[in-house]
Amino acid sequence: xxxxxxxxxxxxxxxxxxxxVAMVRALTLRRGGRALLDGLELTLFTGGxxxxxxxxxxxxxxxLRALAGLIPPDGGAIDLAPHTGAPALVFQKPVLxxxxxxxxxxxxxxxxxVPRAARAGRLAELLVQARLSxxxxxxxxxxxxxxQQRLAIARALAARPRLLLLDEPTAHLDPASTAAVEALVRxxxxxxxxxxxxxxxxxxAARLADDVAFLAAGRITEHRPADDFFQRPESDEAxxxxxxxxxx
Amino acid sequence: xxDFTAAFAHAVTLVASGDRELLQIVLLSLRVSLSAxxxxxxxxxxxxxxxxxxxxxxxxxxALVLNASMGLPPVVVxxxxxxxxxxxxxxxxxxxxxxxxxxxxxxxxxxxxxxxxLSRSAIAGLMDEFDETLRALRASRGQRxxxxxxxxxxxxxxxxxxxxxxxxxxxxxxxxxxxxxxxVTRVMTTAIALETSRGELALALALGLVLVCLSLALNAxxxxxxxxxxxVAYAR
Ligand SMILES: Nc1ncnc2c1ncn2[C@@H]1O[C@H](COP(=O)(O)OP(=O)(O)O)[C@@H](O)[C@H]1O
Ligand SMILES: [Mg+2]
Numbered sequence: 001x002x003x004x005x006x007x008x009x010x011x012x013x014x015x016x017x018x019x020x021v022a023m024v025r026a027l028t029l030r031r032g033g034r035a036l037l038d039g040l041e042l043t044l045f046t047g048g049x050x051x052x053x054x055x056x057x058x059x060x061x062x063x064l065r066a067l068a069g070l071i072p073p074d075g076g077a078i079d080l081a082p083h084t085g086a087p088a089l090v091f092q093k094p095v096l097x098x099x100x101x102x103x104x105x106x107x108x109x110x111x112x113x114v115p116r117a118a119r120a121g122r123l124a125e126l127l128v129q130a131r132l133s134x135x136x137x138x139x140x141x142x143x144x145x146x147x148q149q150r151l152a153i154a155r156a157l158a159a160r161p162r163l164l165l166l167d168e169p170t171a172h173l174d175p176a177s178t179a180a181v182e183a184l185v186r187x188x189x190x191x192x193x194x195x196x197x198x199x200x201x202x203x204x205a206a207r208l209a210d211d212v213a214f215l216a217a218g219r220i221t222e223h224r225p226a227d228d229f230f231q232r233p234e235s236d237e238a239x240x241x242x243x244x245x246x247x248x
Numbered sequence: 249x250x251d252f253t254a255a256f257a258h259a260v261t262l263v264a265s266g267d268r269e270l271l272q273i274v275l276l277s278l279r280v281s282l283s284a285x286x287x288x289x290x291x292x293x294x295x296x297x298x299x300x301x302x303x304x305x306x307x308x309x310x311a312l313v314l315n316a317s318m319g320l321p322p323v324v325v326x327x328x329x330x331x332x333x334x335x336x337x338x339x340x341x342x343x344x345x346x347x348x349x350x351x352x353x354x355x356x357x358x359x360x361x362x363x364x365x366l367s368r369s370a371i372a373g374l375m376d377e378f379d380e381t382l383r384a385l386r387a388s389r390g391q392r393x394x395x396x397x398x399x400x401x402x403x404x405x406x407x408x409x410x411x412x413x414x415x416x417x418x419x420x421x422x423x424x425x426x427x428x429x430x431x432v433t434r435v436m437t438t439a440i441a442l443e444t445s446r447g448e449l450a451l452a453l454a455l456g457l458v459l460v461c462l463s464l465a466l467n468a469x470x471x472x473x474x475x476x477x478x479x480v481a482y483a484r
Contacts, residue, residue, distance in 0.1 A: 068384055086386055095381040098399055107395070111387045159386065 018045035021084050021163050021194045022067060028075030029062050036062060038218030039076065044163070049185065049195040051205035051226065054215035055241055060198045063215065064089055064165045067196070080163070088161035092168040094152030096140040101132055101151055104140045105158060112159035122158070130154035130184060146177025153184055157193070164188055166197040170204065182208060202242070206230060214238045252449070259453035270451065274458055277435040280348055280422065281415035284355030285363075288411050292360045293404060296367025297393050300375050311368060317361035322354075326424030329354050333425060346427040351435070354421035359411040366410060370403030371396050409470045416462060 022044045029037040036059040044050055054060050065071045067078060068089035080087070097104050105126050109119045127133040130150040135143060140151060149169050156164060166185065170178040178201075185208065189195050199205050205212060205226065212229040213220050214237065221235035233239045262270050299311050331337050333345040344350040374396050382392045397404070419437040426433035428442060436455045443452035 065380070070380055070383055089384040091381065091384075095378055097395070108385055111382075111385045111391060155385070 018047055019083075020044070020081055021046050022081065022087070023079040024063075024067070024076070025079065026076035027063070027066065027073050027078065029059065029066060029071070030074045031062070035074075035218060037066075040215075040219050042213055042220050042223065044194060044196060046162075046194055047189075047192075048210035049189050049197060049208050051209035051212045052196055052198045052215060053200075053202075053205060053212055053238075053241065056200075058215045059218065060215055061092075061167055064167050064196070064198065067163075067165055084162045086159070086161065087163040087165055088156035088159060089165040090149075090152050090156045090167065090169060092171055094148045096148060096151060096155075098141060099139070100137050101127070101140050101143070102136045104151060104155055108155040108158035114158070126154040126158060129157070129187060131180065144177065146173050146180055149173065149177075149181050150184055153181070153188075157188060161193060163194045163196070166195065168198050168200065170199070170201065178204070202230070214241070216241065255449035255453055258450035259457060262450060262454040263457055267454070270454055270458075272431065273434055273436055273439050273455060276348065276433070277416065277437075280351045280435055281355060281412065283352045284359055284415050285408060285412045287352070287356045288359035288363045289404075289408050291356075292363030292407070292411075293367045293397065295360075296364040296369075296407075297371050297397055299364070299368045300371035301389070301393050301396065311365075314361050314365045314368065318365050320358060320361065321420070322358055322418045323420030323424065325357050326354055326421035329357070329421070330424050345425065346429060346433060348426070348433060350425040351422040351433060354425045355415045355418060358418060358421060359415050362414055363407045363411045366407035367400070367404055370400045370407070374399050405470060405473060409466055412466055413463060416459065 020043050022042075024040055024042040027037050027040040027042075028035055040063065042063075052060050052063070062071070066073060068087050069078075070089070097107060099107070102123065105123050106119065109122055114122055124133075127136055130153065132147060132151060132154065135147060140148065143151065153164075153166070153169065164185075169185070170181050173181065182204065185195055185197065197205075197208065209226040211224060212226050213223040214229070214233070214235065215221070216235070216237035221237050222229065222233070224234070229238070230242070233242055295314075299307060299314070329350065330345070332339045333342065333350055334340060344353065378396060378399065379392070382395060387395065417437065419441055422428075422433070422435055423438045423441070426435070426438065428434050428438040434442075436459050440452045440455050440459075443449070443455075
């Protein structure tokens with residue numbers, strides 16, 4: 001892809017008719033005596049990147065963990081489409097093994113039950129995708145923050161997920177590292193992976209997302225195409241958030 | 249003072265010349281303690297991992313017992329095993345009393361809680377760090393335990409070395425169940441105790457020298473074996 005031409009493959013032009021990937025129905029999650037998510041409804045469709053926005057402490061990370069099956073709902077249900085399979089989740093702070101980059105990916109491929117014969121090829125592919133081929137033999141924990149995040153995403157892609165959940169993947173990164181992570185995320189989406197990305201970076205959401213879901217007060221207050229959302233937020237909470245005056 | 253200097257010189261000669269009696273005692277010590285530590289690792293590391301990872305009733309109580317057992321007095325362990333192995337004891341049929349096997353059993357009992365308790369606390373810490381990540385990668389319970397064990401390798405090595413230190417230094421248990429029989433169950437610590445009480449300081453000092461070198465070498469090895477990946481541990 002030429003550097004001067006930004007291609008956003010799915011933007012408003014889905015290649016195939018959108019099918020639901022995941023449906024969250026009346027999801028309730030209680031923590032510390034409070035219902036942090038309270039009857040939350042969200043449907044994700046195939047194709048493209050959805051940004052999940054919302055104030056700190058709104059429960060965005062909880063929602064991702066519930067979608068990934070790491071925490072059980074206290075109420076409601078999460079339905080994954082049969083073709084979706086298990087979602088992959090990348091945490092804000094990647095937890096890498098004390099091994100080389102290569103060994104981290106090999107480990108993920110084993111966990112993903114990729115047949116032994118296919119592993120070497122897949123591993124090389126993932127290294128190229130994450131632009132980490134030169135660092136393959138480096139210790140994962142010695143990589144820069146951006147490289148660690150790319151490795152964490154590549155590791156999540158080892159299982160060829162249909163739904164990729166990213167929790168503030170560029171929260172601590174400089175602009176160049178952010179761009180590299182975004183390129184990897186775009187490439188995954190281009191390859192047909194549905195991406196749900198939590199971000200506080202409004203510009204990033206505008207760059208990446210086809211649609212925006214806004215989470216506040218335990219619910220998705222609106223879920224609309226990104227341009228519409230940023231130009232005319234409908235809910236009071238979203239307006240307040242975008243104007244920098246929504247606090248929980 | 250003159251006597252001590254002479255004894256020390258003699259001791260060095262014994263070590264340098266590879267004295268046969270000395271060698272025999274050292275080799276038996278190595279055999280007994282290394283076997284005990286190997287067994288303790290085989291039992292203690294999976295046990296520690298299970299206590300860190302699995303949730304089952306009595307888990308906390310078991311962890312408490314293990315921690316408390318790290319300091320079991322060797323003579324008491326020796327005494328209890330003596331009673332079990334002796335003619336009137338429940339395990340007399342095994343015919344283990346005054347054999348190296350009995351000494352291995354005794355030291356395994358002493359070392360296992362150390363290895364298990366240290367492994368448990370190391371793996372419990374890693375569990376907090378890694379569990380969600382591994383579950384998000386769809387690792388089975390067995391795969392999670394295996395991964396944590398591998399990640400914990402520097403701590404497990406330390407646990408094994410702590411156990412080895414205990415095994416090599418211990419006198420009371422091997423003395424009671426082994427009987428300190430010449431050429432059969434005499435190990436470094438029991439020989440030092442006996443030779444010293446008989447005023448034979450040269451052999452005692454020679455064995456002491458070997459014991460100290462062994463302990464220094466073990467701990468130096470622990471540092472040298474520290475995997476490269478941990479040189480940058482948690483650097484972020
Ligand atoms: N296990 C827990 N016990 C109690 N409170 C929790 C727990 N997990 C999360 N919370 C609380 O839930 C709220 C939402 O957390 P989180 O999903 O991390 O928010 P966000 O990612 O939107 O910033 C926070 O106030 C947090 O303190
Ligand atoms: Mg969060």
